[in-house]
């Protein structure tokens with residue numbers, strides 16, 4: 001039976017070892033996430049081979065699934081399939097060009113994934129959002145997805161401490177003819193959001209917010225955004241599963257940064273789950289994406 005295979009792997013230490021070796025310390029958690037997937041995929045293939053029926057009978061693909069293991073995220077090949085089938089063919093050419101340029105940037109790993117950007121655009125359109133906030137721009141891939149999804153009179157207020165990275169992406173935003181929707185403000189998210197709260201028409205005036213920076217301060221951003229986003233509005237947080245590390249035992253060896261960020265995100269996820277002011281939904285897309293809808 002395939003049931004609870006992931007739990008068994010955690011217990012036998014396979015999963016933990018896969019992400020807690022030296023490589024994890026040398027690399028960013030995104031890479032550890034991939035390592036985890038590959039290790040899981042290898043182990044799963046072995047298990048599948050061991051369980052393969054000897055006769056002609058082919059098991060139903062959903063046999064052995066229940067509420068604890070019904071996920072499709074099992075292989076790099078599946079992810080490539082999703083990108084090649086549904087994401088890349090519909091990616092705006094300016095987004096594709098910016099993505100490929102950013103992939104060559106020394107910190108290119110920070111760029112949001114294409115399927116996540118597609119999700120952002122879809123959510124913005126479904127919400128009919130006009131006035132949005134982004135904290136954490138980098139070279140602007142998710143910002144461009146946002147600007148393209150907004151209506152002609154929509155605006156995204158984009159905040160980042162680093163203007164140079166934003167300048168890398170600005171020509172692509174201009175080429176896509178959406179620069180008039182972008183209001184870039186340099187500075188820390190906490191400071192800039194406080195300024196918005198101090199503005200006469202700031203509170204409860206935003207339809208949508210996306211936070212992808214300064215993870216240890218997510219709890220504070222949440223308090224600010226619950227005042228800035230209107231009731232019924234949407235707040236999205238990125239990286240909430242931090243390479244899968246939030247599910248590892250706290251004693252798992254990791255870099256200082258990963259230990260700190262992972263603990264902060266575990267705390268944040270628990271707080272969101274218990275927050276009666278929002279509806280919340282955790283997606284296992286990209287590095288973990290959490291969708292919140294303001295209720296009160």
Ligand SMILES: C[S@@+](CC[C@H](N)C(=O)[O-])C[C@H]1O[C@@H](n2cnc3c(N)ncnc32)[C@H](O)[C@@H]1O
Pocket residue numbers: 110111112135136137138139140141142143159160161162165187188189190212213214
């Ligand atoms: C993960 S990247 C954002 C990626 C971006 N969403 C994209 O699609 O490419 C995080 C960004 O947050 C910025 N940053 C870090 N600390 C910040 C803070 N306290 N306030 C605002 N931005 C910050 C960094 O300069 C970096 O550009």
